[in-house]
Amino acid sequence: MKWKDREKSGNVEDRRGMSGKQMVAGGTIGTLAIIVIVWLLGGDPGQLVNSLQSTGSGFAADNTAVVEAEAELAEFASVVLKDTEDIWHSIFNTSGTTYKEPTLVLFSGSVESACGYSSAATGPFYCPADEKVYIDLSFLAQLQQRLGATGDFAMAYIIAHEVGHHVQNQLGLMDQLHSLRGNVSETVYNRNLVQIELQADFLAGIWAHYADRTKGILESGDVEEAVNAASSVGDDRLQMQSQGYVVPDAFTHGTSEQRRNAFLKGYQTGDLSEGNAF
Ligand SMILES: [Zn+2]
Numbered sequence: 196m197k198w199k200d201r202e203k204s205g206n207v208e209d210r211r212g213m214s215g216k217q218m219v220a221g222g223t224i225g226t227l228a229i230i231v232i233v234w235l236l237g238g239d240p241g242q243l244v245n246s247l248q249s250t251g252s253g254f255a256a257d258n259t260a261v262v263e264a265e266a267e268l269a270e271f272a273s274v275v276l277k278d279t280e281d282i283w284h285s286i287f288n289t290s291g292t293t294y295k296e297p298t299l300v301l302f303s304g305s306v307e308s309a310c311g312y313s314s315a316a317t318g319p320f321y322c323p324a325d326e327k328v329y330i331d332l333s334f335l336a337q338l339q340q341r342l343g344a345t346g347d348f349a350m351a352y353i354i355a356h357e358v359g360h361h362v363q364n365q366l367g368l369m370d371q372l373h374s375l376r377g378n379v380s381e382t383v384y385n386r387n388l389v390q391i392e393l394q395a396d397f398l399a400g401i402w403a404h405y406a407d408r409t410k411g412i413l414e415s416g417d418v419e420e421a422v423n424a425a426s427s428v429g430d431d432r433l434q435m436q437s438q439g440y441v442v443p444d445a446f447t448h449g450t451s452e453q454r455r456n457a458f459l460k461g462y463q464t465g466d467l468s469e470g471n472a473f
Contacts, residue, residue, distance in 0.1 A: 196348045198413045204276035206296050209269065209381040211303040211332070268332045269301055269349070275351045278412065279358040286467070297361040298327040302350045317396075319353055323358035328357040346420030348413070352399050352458065353424065359398030363391060365425070382444045389430075392448040393457040395423055397470045400461020406464070418462060425458045426451040 276299045287294035300306065305314045309325035319330040335350050363369055372391055375384050403421065407413040426432070429451025431441050446456065460469055 196351055196417050197456060198271055198274045198347065201274045201412075202277050203270065203295075204280055204299070205275035206276060206280070206298045207269070207273045208298055208300045208327070210306060211265070211269075211301055213302075223311055249463040265332045268335055271347060271350065272301065272330065272332070273352060275354045276358070278351075278406050278410065279355055279402055281319050282402050282409070283358070283362060285334060285409075286401075286405070288375050288460055294362075295326070295365060297321075297358060298325075300327050300329045302329060302331055303333065304331070321357045321364070323360070323364045323373075326361060326364065328354070328361065331356070332355070343470035346416065346423075348417035348420040349424035351417075352403070355399035355402045356395045357397035358402070360391075362398055363395065368394075385444060385447050388447045389449045389453075392472035396449070396454050396457035397461040400458040400463075401465060401467060401470070403458075403462045418459075421458055421462075422455050 253258070280296050281293075283294045284296075300308070303315070305312065306329055307313075308322040308327060308329060310320075310322035313320065313329065315331040315334060319328070319332055321328050335353070359407070368391065370459075372387055375387055379387075399421070403413070428448065430446040431450045432446050434441050434445070449457070
């Protein structure tokens with residue numbers, strides 16, 4: 196992806212090097228926490244969490260290489276965020292509505308949001324209550340190493356997926372999902388959650404479609420990187436890696452094939468109405 200020296204978003208809140216507990220007092224863990232859409236439920240970032248805990252803030256102050264890599268990732272993330280802002284503004288404008296830009300919070304170790312307290316083990320997530328996307332940059336490195344998803348566009352896909360949840364929130368879909376919680380069986384709820392997740396993958400594909408057409412930012416191999424990332428984080432593959440077997444009722448994001456197909460559908464069609472199928 197072409198991203199160097201491009202415009203960055205002003206909506207990035209850098210909380211790296213700060214402990215989550217110090218940031219906001221009294222986050223409401225509980226009801227709000229259940230509406231957090233956790234991007235990666237099945238991961239096992241125990242190693243990462245341990246290393247973050249052992250370095251205290253997680254900022255790894257004496258590791259220059261890590262600091263430099265994170266600085267580059269932070270810059271990359273804000274360029275991608277700016278691209279999502281431009282594309283979603285134009286899509287919302289076309290339908291006569293106004294897109295409200297989300298904030299991207301970069302954190303390390305743990306973070307406090309309006310959805311409660313989250314450790315890096317949570318993975319990237321979107322909190323509908325404060326309309327912010329939360330990403331631990333070291334997670335991206337973990338994705339690369341552990342899941343085999345490589346390349347910058349794989350990371351762009353992750354950010355675009357979380358921004359997809361913000362779009363869903365603006366369209367009222369998050370409230371609909373939340374209202375199901377506790378009123379339907381866990382299995383039915385999870386099925387709806389999978390639909391929401393696949394639609395976010397689809398919306399990431401829609402973004403890639405227009406980002407490429409209007410900005411020409413994609414390079415050869417980028418779509419494959421995103422597709423590979425989408426496949427890498429399918430529930431079936433994650434569950435196989437973490438526990439050695441697959442429990443379909445516990446799926447909350449969709450299988451690797453479903454996630455891959457959802458992204459590609461958005462990317463290839465650029466047609467929002469195709470997203471109703473999820
Ligand atoms: Zn998600």
